[in-house]
Amino acid sequence: MTEPTTGSHRREDEFTSERHVYEPHKVGLPPLGSYARELWRRREFAFELSRTTLRAQNYNTALGQLWLVISPLLLACVYYVLVDILRRRTGGVVFFAHLMACLFAYYFVTDAIRQAVRSVVGGGRLILNTAFPRLLLPGASVITAFWRFLPTVAIYIPVHLAVGLPVGPELLWLLPVFALLALLGTGLAMVVAAGQVYFRDLKNFLTYALRLWLYGSPILYYASEVPDRYQFLLVLNPLAPLLTAWSDVLDRGMAPDPLDLAVGALWATAFVIGGALFFISREREFAVRL
Amino acid sequence: MSSLSGSDRTRIRVEDVAVTYRTSLEKAPTLKGTLLRLGRRERVIREIKALKGVSFTVPHGKVMGVVGANGAGKSTLMRTVAGILPPTSGRIEVHGRVSTLLSLGVGFNRKLTGRQNVVLGGLAAGLTRAELADKYDEIVDFAELEDFMDMPMRTYSAGMYGRLAFAVAVTMHPDILIIDEALSVGDARFRRKSFERMRELCGEDRTILLVSHALGSIEKLCDEAIWLEKGRIEMWDEPHAVVDAYTDFLGVREEEEDPVTMEDV
Numbered sequence: 278m279t280e281p282t283t284g285s286h287r288r289e290d291e292f293t294s295e296r297h298v299y300e301p302h303k304v305g306l307p308p309l310g311s312y313a314r315e316l317w318r319r320r321e322f323a324f325e326l327s328r329t330t331l332r333a334q335n336y337n338t339a340l341g342q343l344w345l346v347i348s349p350l351l352l353a354c355v356y357y358v359l360v361d362i363l364r365r366r367t368g369g370v371v372f373f374a375h376l377m378a379c380l381f382a383y384y385f386v387t388d389a390i391r392q393a394v395r396s397v398v399g400g401g402r403l404i405l406n407t408a409f410p411r412l413l414l415p416g417a418s419v420i421t422a423f424w425r426f427l428p429t430v431a432i433y434i435p436v437h438l439a440v441g442l443p444v445g446p447e448l449l450w451l452l453p454v455f456a457l458l459a460l461l462g463t464g465l466a467m468v469v470a471a472g473q474v475y476f477r478d479l480k481n482f483l484t485y486a487l488r489l490w491l492y493g494s495p496i497l498y499y500a501s502e503v504p505d506r507y508q509f510l511l512v513l514n515p516l517a518p519l520l521t522a523w524s525d526v527l528d529r530g531m532a533p534d535p536l537d538l539a540v541g542a543l544w545a546t547a548f549v550i551g552g553a554l555f556f557i558s559r560e561r562e563f564a565v566r567l
Numbered sequence: 568m569s570s571l572s573g574s575d576r577t578r579i580r581v582e583d584v585a586v587t588y589r590t591s592l593e594k595a596p597t598l599k600g601t602l603l604r605l606g607r608r609e610r611v612i613r614e615i616k617a618l619k620g621v622s623f624t625v626p627h628g629k630v631m632g633v634v635g636a637n638g639a640g641k642s643t644l645m646r647t648v649a650g651i652l653p654p655t656s657g658r659i660e661v662h663g664r665v666s667t668l669l670s671l672g673v674g675f676n677r678k679l680t681g682r683q684n685v686v687l688g689g690l691a692a693g694l695t696r697a698e699l700a701d702k703y704d705e706i707v708d709f710a711e712l713e714d715f716m717d718m719p720m721r722t723y724s725a726g727m728y729g730r731l732a733f734a735v736a737v738t739m740h741p742d743i744l745i746i747d748e749a750l751s752v753g754d755a756r757f758r759r760k761s762f763e764r765m766r767e768l769c770g771e772d773r774t775i776l777l778v779s780h781a782l783g784s785i786e787k788l789c790d791e792a793i794w795l796e797k798g799r800i801e802m803w804d805e806p807h808a809v810v811d812a813y814t815d816f817l818g819v820r821e822e823e824e825d826p827v828t829m830e831d832v
Binding site: 296297298299300301307315318319321322325326329333399400403404405406407408409413475476477478479482561562564565566 | 588590595596597598599601646647649650651652653654655656657658659660661662665667676678679683686687688690691692693695696
């Protein structure tokens, strides 16, 4: 509780330990500076919540881990066969590697969203009875999604090597691309977490929306194969530039197109800032909405 | 702390606070419902004025009791002081570390064990892991739930639930304690124990806001009391005077003090 705050009598001490002033928020937003400070100070809560969730999902047992590996692997195989039949062509092992890599990246982003949709509504009593930055709840969902993503990396690596895809310093480009994917997932996680409070059937709609998103993203096909009349799908899809960059780095061993990176970064930043502002402006209402 | 004087000794200052919130009449708000209602102009939102211009102060070390009928705004007032609900207008100033024990308790996720709930609740409230580790045994001791801490909270009885919540709130050694109808949890023995603990806390250098329907407890524990009625302060006085006026108002006053209204109900 002895957080060193510079000047203990600042007006904006929203959650901090010693002096609290509660006033109506102008335009619905609490003082963002102290909000961010408290968010960081209580980050342990998000990690602990994520750990607890993972334990409940048997993440810590061998079979639970195995399931996290087998399930996406089977899925990749199913989609591979499906695409191979539909396109009447031998996609080859390189395509299989592409499919796997992009499918797993897609699952990381959407897993964060799926975990987040119940995060606020499921936090019932805690939200009613404790004052804390509610962004920690969708934050924990993103952390959970990250831990569930890790085992899929382990199964992708042997495939990547077996197929003989390039291994080199270009692979370092994966880090910024992954960071942008995480940002995009975080932004959407915040939106759906708050949205579920207002529309309790959002979860059901989300199932369909995420399925459509899968088909509209360059996962089951390469971005370069999309005919002109469907190009708008790639332009309007925040995930498309990031997955294109992801696939460029992994399948072709080349640096991503700067345009893809820039557009992807723009989408991701927009979603994170917009999502966070939307969430924070709504969060004080959660207690009366649950 | 004791060197504070004058107006600096005010721990909780509530100035003309109003809380209005909109609530939905639907049983669960849905997107589908909203879309289907489009163009039909049905009103499903109701505005609730839970508090209307409430002002009071609690000085350092005092115990303030809050009484009032169901729906008078007591819980809303507690949540506003705890910083959970924002005031619609007015201003609240709180000096000190707050621990809240509202009627709904700590266990927010019934699928998680008692231990996980205590740890997560504590971390959310801003405690560090080290502080939690320090307090953990004390909490379990007080709640007398040693055998249950590693079981999911859905296996707990209502009494055990309340005991754990009470133990957490009183163990955190807050400067300011907000307690909402929590004295009547558990069996007779635990009730005695929690009443003793409350008396102890009230005697200490601590500021307490105590909401209770147990009017006897209010009289015994508090230094001052307020009576909330329909979101306004009807009376702010000595606990005896407030309890007398309140029981008169309720029409439950009898020749002798009625044990049903005076004690934990």
